[in-house]
Amino acid sequence: MVRAIVFDVGETLVDETRIWTRWAGRLGVTPLTMLGLIGACAAQDRPLSDAFDAIRPGLDLESEEKAWAAEDPAGLRSGFDRHDLYPDVVPALTTLHAAGLRLVIAGNQPPRALEALRAMDLPVDAIRNSAELGVEKPVPEFFEAVIELAGVPADQITYVGDRLDNDVLPAARAGMTPVLIRRGPWGYLHALRPEAARVRIIDSLAELA
Numbered sequence: 001m002v003r004a005i006v007f008d009v010g011e012t013l014v015d016e017t018r019i020w021t022r023w024a025g026r027l028g029v030t031p032l033t034m035l036g037l038i039g040a041c042a043a044q045d046r047p048l049s050d051a052f053d054a055i056r057p058g059l060d061l062e063s064e065e066k067a068w069a070a071e072d073p074a075g076l077r078s079g080f081d082r083h084d085l086y087p088d089v090v091p092a093l094t095t096l097h098a099a100g101l102r103l104v105i106a107g108n109q110p111p112r113a114l115e116a117l118r119a120m121d122l123p124v125d126a127i128r129n130s131a132e133l134g135v136e137k138p139v140p141e142f143f144e145a146v147i148e149l150a151g152v153p154a155d156q157i158t159y160v161g162d163r164l165d166n167d168v169l170p171a172a173r174a175g176m177t178p179v180l181i182r183r184g185p186w187g188y189l190h191a192l193r194p195e196a197a198r199v200r201i202i203d204s205l206a207e208l209a
Contacts, residue, residue: 002177004150005096005208008161009107009117009129011184014084022077026068027055042185045165079112082120086183090122092205097123099209104128104149108136108166137166143174160208162187168199181205 010016017035024034037051052059068077097103102125105117109129117127126149130136133145143159150157154175161167161179163186168178178199182191191201202208 001156002101002158003152003156004102004104005158005160006104006106006146006150006171006176007124008159008163008167009105009109009113011162011187012107012160012167012181013086013089013105014080015086016080016084016184018076018084019078019080026064026077027052029055039185042189079116081116085120086205088205092208093123095206095209097125102150102152104146106133106142106146106149107161138170140170140174143170143176146171147174147176158208160202160205162190164190164193164195164199169195172199179208 007013020034020038021031024031027034033055034051037054038048040046041048041051049061052061065078093103103123105122105124105127107129109117109131111129111131114127114129114132117129128145128149130142133142135141135145137143146159147154147157155177157176158179159168159171159176160181161171162181162184164180168180172178180191180196180199180201181187182201182203190196
């Protein structure tokens with residue numbers, strides 16, 4: 001029996017299109033260029049930092065973020081808000097929560113993202129991220145922390161994410177039921193891989209109910 005569901009953030013709950021479009025403007029390239037490079041990273045299992053390096057070799061991303069914040073302190077910049085949630089998120093969370101399931105949001109996100117998620121007042125029981133937990137996916141310690149947050153045994157938890165490598169396969173190794181959501185570049189590409197046969201694939205969070 002499933003008693004808890006844990007959700008990744010980027011491209012599971014949050015549509016990151018606006019984030020990458022703003023980054024394109026910041027770096028002086030077209031949105032297509034930025035999104036194309038991100039897709040290439042997804043296809044080749046390369047880190048996202050490679051997309052930035054391709055546009056501006058040697059870019060110090062942390063310094064760029066700080067400079068951006070100084071220039072536009074009130075803007076979203078590389079962040080997100082409720083408008084970036086996929087349309088199925090709130091209805092699905094509401095239905096699942098009403099059914100008595102414990103819902104947890106946990107992903108690799110900076111502190112600012114944690115604040116943004118908590119400000120949305122979503123119908124979930126806990127929201128944590130890598131910055132607060134002190135560990136990042138896909139290390140086992142992250143998923144151990146997720147199991148503790150869910151408050152039930154691992155075999156009663158479903159973990160939903162858009163990536164095989166970072167999300168659902170490590171969750172499966174931790175004893176949870178893996179679900180891959182097919183959206184975002186990683187979701188579509190990873191759904192085509194042989195390893196995807198080991199997990200359930202959905203196209204909408206509404207399917208979880």
